[in-house]
Amino acid sequence: xxxxxxxxxxxxxxxxxxxxxxxxxxxxxxxxxxxxxxxxxxxxxxxxxxxxxxxxxxxxxxxxxxxxxxxxxxxxxxxxxxxxxxxxxxxxxxxxxxxxxxxxxxxxxxxxxxxxxxxxxxxxxxxxxxxxxxxxxxxxxxxxxxxxxxxxxxxxxxxxxxxxxxxxxxxxxxxxxxxxxxxxxxxxxxxxxxxxxxxxxxxxxxxxxxxxxxxxxxxxxxxxxxxxxxxxxxxxxxxxxxxxxxxxxxxxxxxxxxxxxxxxxxxxxxxxxxxxxxxxxxxxxxxxxxxxxxxxxxxxxxxxxxxxxxxxxxxxxxxxxxxxxxxxxxxxxxxxxxxxxxxxxxxxxxxxxxxxxxxxxxxxxxxxxxxxxxxxxxxxxxxxxxxxxxxxxxxxxxxxxxxxxxxxxxxxxxxxxxxxxxxxxxxxxxxxxxxxxxxxxxxxxxxxxxxxxxxxxxxxxxxxxxxxxxxxxxxxxxxxxxxxxxxxxxxxxxxxxxxxxxxxxxxxxxxxxxxxxxxxxxxxxxxxxxxxxxxxxxxxxxxxxxxxxxxxxxxxxxxxxxxxxxxxxxxxxxxxxxxxxxxxxxxxxxxxxxxxxxxxxxxxxxxxxxxxxxxxxxxxxxxxxxxxxxxxxxxxxxxxxxxxxxxxxxxxxxxxxxxxxxxxxxxxxxxxxxxxxxxxxxxxxxxxxxxxxxxxxxxxxxxxxxxxxxxxxxxxxxxxxxxxxxxxxxxxxxxxxxxxxxxxxxxxxxxxxxxxxxxxxxxxxxxxxxxxxxxxxxxxxxxxxxxxxxxxxxxxxxxxxxxxxxxxxxxxxxxxxxxxxxxxxxxxxxxxxxxxxxxxxxxxxxxxxxxxxxxxxxxxxxxxxxxxxxxxxxxxxxxxxxxxxxxxxxxxxxxxxxxxxxxxxxxxxxxxxxxxxxxxxxxxxxxxxxxxxxxxxxxxxxxxxxxxxxxxxxxxxxxxxxxxxxxxxxxxxxxxxxxxxxxxxxxxxxxxxxxxx
Ligand SMILES: *[C@@H]1O[C@H](CO)[C@@H](O)[C@H](O)[C@H]1NC(C)=O
Numbered sequence: 001x002x003x004x005x006x007x008x009x010x011x012x013x014x015x016x017x018x019x020x021x022x023x024x025x026x027x028x029x030x031x032x033x034x035x036x037x038x039x040x041x042x043x044x045x046x047x048x049x050x051x052x053x054x055x056x057x058x059x060x061x062x063x064x065x066x067x068x069x070x071x072x073x074x075x076x077x078x079x080x081x082x083x084x085x086x087x088x089x090x091x092x093x094x095x096x097x098x099x100x101x102x103x104x105x106x107x108x109x110x111x112x113x114x115x116x117x118x119x120x121x122x123x124x125x126x127x128x129x130x131x132x133x134x135x136x137x138x139x140x141x142x143x144x145x146x147x148x149x150x151x152x153x154x155x156x157x158x159x160x161x162x163x164x165x166x167x168x169x170x171x172x173x174x175x176x177x178x179x180x181x182x183x184x185x186x187x188x189x190x191x192x193x194x195x196x197x198x199x200x201x202x203x204x205x206x207x208x209x210x211x212x213x214x215x216x217x218x219x220x221x222x223x224x225x226x227x228x229x230x231x232x233x234x235x236x237x238x239x240x241x242x243x244x245x246x247x248x249x250x251x252x253x254x255x256x257x258x259x260x261x262x263x264x265x266x267x268x269x270x271x272x273x274x275x276x277x278x279x280x281x282x283x284x285x286x287x288x289x290x291x292x293x294x295x296x297x298x299x300x301x302x303x304x305x306x307x308x309x310x311x312x313x314x315x316x317x318x319x320x321x322x323x324x325x326x327x328x329x330x331x332x333x334x335x336x337x338x339x340x341x342x343x344x345x346x347x348x349x350x351x352x353x354x355x356x357x358x359x360x361x362x363x364x365x366x367x368x369x370x371x372x373x374x375x376x377x378x379x380x381x382x383x384x385x386x387x388x389x390x391x392x393x394x395x396x397x398x399x400x401x402x403x404x405x406x407x408x409x410x411x412x413x414x415x416x417x418x419x420x421x422x423x424x425x426x427x428x429x430x431x432x433x434x435x436x437x438x439x440x441x442x443x444x445x446x447x448x449x450x451x452x453x454x455x456x457x458x459x460x461x462x463x464x465x466x467x468x469x470x471x472x473x474x475x476x477x478x479x480x481x482x483x484x485x486x487x488x489x490x491x492x493x494x495x496x497x498x499x500x501x502x503x504x505x506x507x508x509x510x511x512x513x514x515x516x517x518x519x520x521x522x523x524x525x526x527x528x529x530x531x532x533x534x535x536x537x538x539x540x541x542x543x544x545x546x547x548x549x550x551x552x553x554x555x556x557x558x559x560x561x562x563x564x565x566x567x568x569x570x571x572x573x574x575x576x577x578x579x580x581x582x583x584x585x586x587x588x589x590x591x592x593x594x595x596x597x598x599x600x601x602x603x604x605x606x607x608x609x610x611x612x613x614x615x616x617x618x619x620x621x622x623x624x625x626x627x628x629x630x631x632x633x634x635x636x637x638x639x640x641x642x643x644x645x646x647x648x649x650x651x652x653x654x655x656x657x658x659x660x661x662x663x664x665x666x667x668x669x670x671x672x673x674x675x676x677x678x679x680x681x682x683x684x685x686x687x688x689x690x691x692x693x694x695x696x697x698x699x700x701x702x703x704x705x706x707x708x709x710x711x712x713x714x715x716x717x718x719x720x721x722x723x724x725x726x727x728x729x730x731x732x733x734x735x736x737x738x739x740x741x742x743x744x745x746x747x748x749x750x751x752x753x754x755x756x757x758x759x760x761x762x763x764x765x766x767x768x769x770x771x772x773x774x775x776x777x778x779x780x781x782x783x784x785x786x787x788x789x790x791x792x793x794x795x796x797x798x799x800x801x802x803x804x805x806x807x808x809x810x811x812x813x814x815x816x817x818x819x820x821x822x823x824x825x826x827x828x829x830x831x832x833x834x835x836x837x838x839x840x841x842x843x844x845x846x847x848x849x850x851x852x853x854x855x856x857x858x859x860x861x862x863x864x865x866x867x868x869x870x871x872x873x874x875x876x877x878x879x880x881x882x883x884x885x886x887x888x889x890x891x892x893x894x895x896x897x898x899x900x901x902x903x904x905x906x907x908x909x910x911x912x913x914x915x916x917x918x919x920x921x922x923x924x925x926x927x928x929x930x931x932x933x934x935x936x937x938x939x940x941x942x943x944x945x946x947x948x949x950x951x952x953x954x955x956x957x958x959x960x961x962x963x964x965x966x967x968x969x970x971x972x973x974x975x976x977x978x979x980x981x982x983x984x985x986x987x988x989x990x991x992x993x994x995x996x997x
Pocket of ligand 1: 140141142533536595596597599600603626
């Protein structure tokens with residue numbers, strides 16, 4: 001949360017009156033553009049965009065980067081060489097060490113460094129003590145695996161003059177065609193080029209150079225003339241030095257002890273019309289182009305984590321987090337690049353009609369997408385993924401940066417937040433009201449006002465008098481508390497936390513080497529530097545139960561403001577010439593900063609108490625590649641407007657395909673007061689966010705779901721119950737994300753990668769592999785939605801089984817306020833728990849309902865993953881993982897084990913679940929042959945002989961107009977953790993079909 005306008009409660013009343021006066025005129029809230037740079041205001045971006053324009057407009061251009069063939073060597077899956085950059089003004093050629101590494105996964109990695117800086121052979125300006133190398137540690141924070149080199153990668157035996165060719169990937173299907181002069185690389189799969197580096201000649205690695213001090217201009221007279229001369233001089237040199245040595249924005253001057261050091265490269269995707277990824281932006285899933293034209297942007301996508309207050313829709317502006325992963329998609333192929341750089345980065349996207357012979361294109365589109373990546377500092381370090389499917393791409397990226405942490409089960413239920421629940425009594429009251437209205441929720445949250453004067457790890461002594469008692473009340477319904485802890489530490493007297501931070505010297509430094517002091521919620525503050533291992537060690541001590549008193553084992557943590565947000569800093573963040581542990585400038589590490597703090601909190605939660613190891617829950621606002629390993633994110637400070645509800649869907653979908661799927665937007669909108677209709681629709685959409693939290697600004701009216709009254713409260717309650725009913729399906733989807741990198745909610749192209757008409761669709765979503773297809777209402781006054789179906793399977797309305805069928809068409813689905821448009825694709829088995837409870841914890845031993853949704857051939861499949869939802873014992877086998885299959889041929893539904901060999905932990909866990917059964921099986925699209933059936937035969941493994949085969953009641957409901965026939969098996973009483981079979985055949989009751997394992 002954030003507001004510069006009225007953080008002090010004293011002003012709230014006044015502000016509310018003021019607001020209500022303003023609302024007569026409908027105040028337009030909007031982002032303060034002047035606070036954030038455009039590309040033209042960011043020196044290195046401007047230089048590189050200008051460079052691109054110059055190159056594009058010159059017909060005689062050749063890139064000045066050439067591989068020196070004598071330097072090429074290849075061994076153990078890695079090619080090494082030196083790229084020589086020819087510099088105009090006659091300096092020696094600049095030597096740039098190149099590596100191209102071929103990984104076992106079929107991914108290639110290209111790095112380009114600068115020899116002079118590598119060797120520390122440069123002079124820093126001023127008396128700066130920062131490191132001389134280009135920043136080369138991003139991989140240490142972002143990567144956790146996937147770096148095994150390919151044993152099979154080999155140089156091509158047929159040497160072509162001027163090229164080096166390497167075969168790699170499974171069966172040598174991938175090929176890197178490295179051109180020496182000018183240097184470029186084509187990455188090919190099955191003989192076709194998929195990704196090109198430096199095809200347009202925009203590679204630009206700004207090498208180190210000494211500043212040539214110009215003689216001070218004394219002449220006052222004839223100044224005009226002088227300026228003209230200078231301009232001419234610059235034009236001749238072709239380089240504009242004005243932003244090389246320092247740069248001022250919004251009154252802050254950034255000194256650059258290493259001078260200009262940007263890295264930039266063009267990356268093209270021939271035959272690919274769509275590119276996705278590079279969150280976080282409030283934009284469509286399929287990225288628009290950025291060089292102007294009708295409906296497109298004029299600015300590149302920016303990645304520079306920042307606290308963007310009241311951010312605007314449909315914009316390439318930067319937001320709170322950055323994942324520099326882009327994927328390109330066409331029919332039959334998904335490829336991608338991961339630009340591993342933590343500095344400020346801009347990405348231009350353009351599209352052009354393909355120049356290749358259209359007859360030879362096959363499945364390729366006629367459009368090429370070209371991208372231009374520009375970072376302020378650091379190595380050039382890029383991974384190239386060759387798919388070929390979206391599933392492959394997410395797995396390959398996940399192997400490098402890690403998969404989603406499997407959260408505790410409460411964390412995927414509903415979270416109730418506002419800035420602020422003002423006292424422990426207030427919290428207890430809200431908790432009781434949820435119960436009174438029978439509305440489920442799992443977690444209540446406290447924003448910054450719970451602290452004593454914004455000193456984290458303390459409680460306000462007047463308002464939070466007995467936090468322990470509050471926590472215990474929550475515990476009674478197995479509910480949790482989340483409290484906010486931010487990275488800025490109040491710089492004040494008599495606060496042990498700041499004393500220790502200073503004494504142990506663990507804060508970020510300013511350029512002079514002193515502990516940096518800036519302004520945030522508490523006023524004067526310092527920032528913990530989590531790049532320092534000692535800082536993490538110290539941070540852990542603050543969360544121990546005897547240190548953070550008043551917190552219990554059901555307390556978890558929210559990290560906000562970790563971009564970091566600095567109210568008086570340039571672009572509301574830290575000066576780039578601040579210095580972190582290891583001597584790196586903030587410029588180098590900015591986009592990783594938030595992740596290191598979030599990780600420190602995660603580590604701290606792991607170790608609150610000896611012997612009590614539970615999965616942490618920590619929410620972050622700022623993130624980078626790898627943040628998925630340690631928690632959830634939300635999309636920051638949105639507005640209570642329909643447009644923000646609408647934008648949340650592509651944003652959350654984009655998080656999913658970009659490797660950080662545990663994501664959500666503030667339900668209801670953070671700023672402003674949603675109408676009852678908007679709030680209700682937002683709950684109906686929010687149930688599809690993997691991270692599902694209602695939140696509101698301090699100046700808004702209370703809006704807990706029980707406040708709106710009839711019929712809104714009932715409708716929101718129904719939405720919440722639907723989320724709770726489907727929690728087993730959600731948890732299974734999280735498990736899939738945690739083991740394969742698959743998104744939790746999935747856009748159309750990901751599920752139907754061959755369906756070109758659906759590639760850009762980003763307003764409907766699939767939940768995991770369940771076949772559940774949701775299309776949230778995001779328009780005021782709507783009473784229907786239009787759902788696009790990509791395939792020819794029947795889709796059934798979740799509630800009344802109305803059938804929709806027809807590939808490649810939009811279908812109108814009724815959606816009056818009380819109706820949630822949700823369809824089930826034929827071919828799936830969906831696990832649910834149908835008993836409404838107050839919290840997910842209370843559902844732990846509830847029985848299951850299985851919804852079997854038959855496809856057009858009469859078959860269906862689905863999975864269920866289940867564990868204790870709390871500890872790490874699942875890592876040692878303490879889980880249930882089942883496959884449910886309905887076969888038309890055998891007319892039976894079976895449950896088989898996907899869990900592999902049982903361990904003692906498995907047995908122990910299964911024992912706790914022994915009495916958890918399937919209480920109902922619903923078959924949707926039931927064959928009419930079943931209409932006279934009254935019972936089915938149920939067989940369970942390991943049951944006593946007498947109980948092994950039993951007849952169970954069965955009821956058939958014939959089709960009714962568009963509503964499909966369905967059937968229900970009442971209480972088959974089979975254990976969820978066991979193998980079993982339900983026989984629907986006519987012979988059911990005769991013949992032994994054996995039991996399943
Ligand atoms: C997270 O913390 C651990 C333990 O201190 C550390 O080893 C690791 O490098 C950290 N990772 C990130 C991304 O900060």
